[in-house]
Amino acid sequence: MDLLRFLLQSSRRMTVIIAIAGAISGLFSAALIALINTAVHNDAPTIIVLGVFATGIAKVITSLYSRWLMTKFGQDTMIKIMTDMARRVLKSPFRQLEALGGHRILTALTGDVQVLGAGVLAIPNLVVNVAIVFGCWVYLAWLSPVGLIALTVCVVLGAGIYKFLHATAFSAIFAAREERDRLMWGLRSLTDGIKELKMHQSRSEDFLSQDIYETAMRMRDFNLTAAKKYMAVDAWSQGLFYILIGGVLALFPMIDAGTPEVMTGYIFASLYVMSPVWGIIGAIPTFVSGQVSLGKLEELGVSLDEGATEIAALEEDYKLSEAPVIAIRDLNFHYTDNDSEDRTFSLGPIDFDLKPGEVVFLVGGNGSGKSTLVKLLAGLYLADTGEVKLGGTTIDASNLEWYRQHFSVVFSDFYLFSRLLGSMLPDLDGTSNEILKKLELDHKVQVQEGKFSTTALSQGQRKRLALLTALIEDRPIHIFDEWAADQDPYYKEIFYSQLLPELRAQGRAVLVVTHDDRYFHLGDRIIKLDDGKLVPATGTPPAADNSPNIATSA
Numbered sequence: 001m002d003l004l005r006f007l008l009q010s011s012r013r014m015t016v017i018i019a020i021a022g023a024i025s026g027l028f029s030a031a032l033i034a035l036i037n038t039a040v041h042n043d044a045p046t047i048i049v050l051g052v053f054a055t056g057i058a059k060v061i062t063s064l065y066s067r068w069l070m071t072k073f074g075q076d077t078m079i080k081i082m083t084d085m086a087r088r089v090l091k092s093p094f095r096q097l098e099a100l101g102g103h104r105i106l107t108a109l110t111g112d113v114q115v116l117g118a119g120v121l122a123i124p125n126l127v128v129n130v131a132i133v134f135g136c137w138v139y140l141a142w143l144s145p146v147g148l149i150a151l152t153v154c155v156v157l158g159a160g161i162y163k164f165l166h167a168t169a170f171s172a173i174f175a176a177r178e179e180r181d182r183l184m185w186g187l188r189s190l191t192d193g194i195k196e197l198k199m200h201q202s203r204s205e206d207f208l209s210q211d212i213y214e215t216a217m218r219m220r221d222f223n224l225t226a227a228k229k230y231m232a233v234d235a236w237s238q239g240l241f242y243i244l245i246g247g248v249l250a251l252f253p254m255i256d257a258g259t260p261e262v263m264t265g266y267i268f269a270s271l272y273v274m275s276p277v278w279g280i281i282g283a284i285p286t287f288v289s290g291q292v293s294l295g296k297l298e299e300l301g302v303s304l305d306e307g308a309t310e311i312a313a314l315e316e317d318y319k320l321s322e323a324p325v326i327a328i329r330d331l332n333f334h335y336t337d338n339d340s341e342d343r344t345f346s347l348g349p350i351d352f353d354l355k356p357g358e359v360v361f362l363v364g365g366n367g368s369g370k371s372t373l374v375k376l377l378a379g380l381y382l383a384d385t386g387e388v389k390l391g392g393t394t395i396d397a398s399n400l401e402w403y404r405q406h407f408s409v410v411f412s413d414f415y416l417f418s419r420l421l422g423s424m425l426p427d428l429d430g431t432s433n434e435i436l437k438k439l440e441l442d443h444k445v446q447v448q449e450g451k452f453s454t455t456a457l458s459q460g461q462r463k464r465l466a467l468l469t470a471l472i473e474d475r476p477i478h479i480f481d482e483w484a485a486d487q488d489p490y491y492k493e494i495f496y497s498q499l500l501p502e503l504r505a506q507g508r509a510v511l512v513v514t515h516d517d518r519y520f521h522l523g524d525r526i527i528k529l530d531d532g533k534l535v536p537a538t539g540t541p542p543a544a545d546n547s548p549n550i551a552t553s554a
Helices: 004-011 011-042 046-091 094-100 102-121 123-143 145-192 194-198 203-255 260-305 371-380 397-404 428-438 459-473 490-503 516-524
Strands: 325-334 344-354 360-366 384-388 408-411 477-481 510-513 525-530 534-537
Touching: 004 094, 004 102, 004 260, 004 408, 011 046, 011 102, 046 102, 046 123, 046 260, 094 102, 102 260, 123 145, 123 260, 145 194, 145 203, 145 260, 145 477, 194 203, 203 260, 203 490, 325 371, 344 371, 344 384, 344 428, 344 534, 360 371, 360 490, 371 408, 371 477, 371 510, 408 459, 408 525, 459 477, 459 516, 490 510
Parallel strands: 360 510, 360 525, 408 477, 477 510
Antiparallel strands: 325 344, 325 384, 525 534
């Protein structure tokens, strides 16, 4: 879809109003030429002088009005696109987002939206300048149709060369946009992998050289190539105008169109339209970049929509099952490595139940499939085959979002938001700060108006804040993926000996991914994964627990 068609689809009425206002402004500009040229060859009666002033004021007002409307429309359009794309991301299957890559999505949501906005904002100038050129063309036709035909032949020839130069510049702009995607991936890797880079000088130098510098230089080279080609376009356009003026002076007397008024009008109009034409030429790179970014946004939107089998919308009064049993039967899942289409991991077949008031430990070596099973259990992945039931309800794409609302999960690679999003607790701050005391974080963090006073903490402390978030959500099923891995022995003891028994006593179903075998006796069951399959594992019943309560029930 091109940019103009996109604007018409976004708001046909507003686009038409803006175009009309810009066209009127441009026609007023052409009228100024006619009035001034008439005044030059006459005694400039008062009515013509007043007409010059009135037309000039009308031109300024309509031009400003058109630009203001388009600026407002452009800002509203950027917000709409960004919100729409973010909503599509949230609605898309998690596996699809993993395949696309976070850098590609981030580039679209930031860079492409901004470039598209700049392209939209360039349109008022294009409309006004095109209208000026059109108005001047009408005026020149009125002065001398024969002269206009000769002028049009020259312009058509010049436009053909212009189109060729413009096409070569477009390919460079598109290539620069592809390199920007790669650069965004490198910059994200810089922040995500800063520890690993700092620990290895040759690795960091290799990263800076290959992933940052060389990518940036390729993007620079493509941008410079595009700039040079547009400079050639600009130079050709300026030269063409001077050729036209020379042609008017030399040829008009030969075609019997060389009266002083006609010649002056042609020269004056040609000089006047130089600025609008240069404005058009200057706006074209911005417009084309916006066109490329629109294409990228649409491409990403299609990628997000393709295979988007999840229905994310929930009824406002959706109900959660109070004490659901999860039953998994003959579940199978195949996962293809993004870096190598030949490497495929298979999980299953899995048969597994998780009941209210039960604490289950999930163990297994690295690569055994624990994280994949957690994502399947939590509803981030849909199984290829098999059946998942929640409280007797079979789970598929149509109710997957409803299913996910039963889980509070702390992932091993968790993300900690700066505020407690979506909580409906009546006394959120009070309840949160009480839990912070029991987690012994109240001396570092406070919750005020649902926001953490700071998240600049150690990894173990940040995981305790993530635990607070899970407890505040107060959902019937909890999953903790290697939560205790970053905790010291004191907090591990609290987690296993106090928190988990409390959640069990509240009737919560709890799955804990762990390697802490010294606490295995506190679980109701132990399940073990080995190369994607469940293998026999044993556990002992939990000991009696009389520790103080630090879990919450909203």
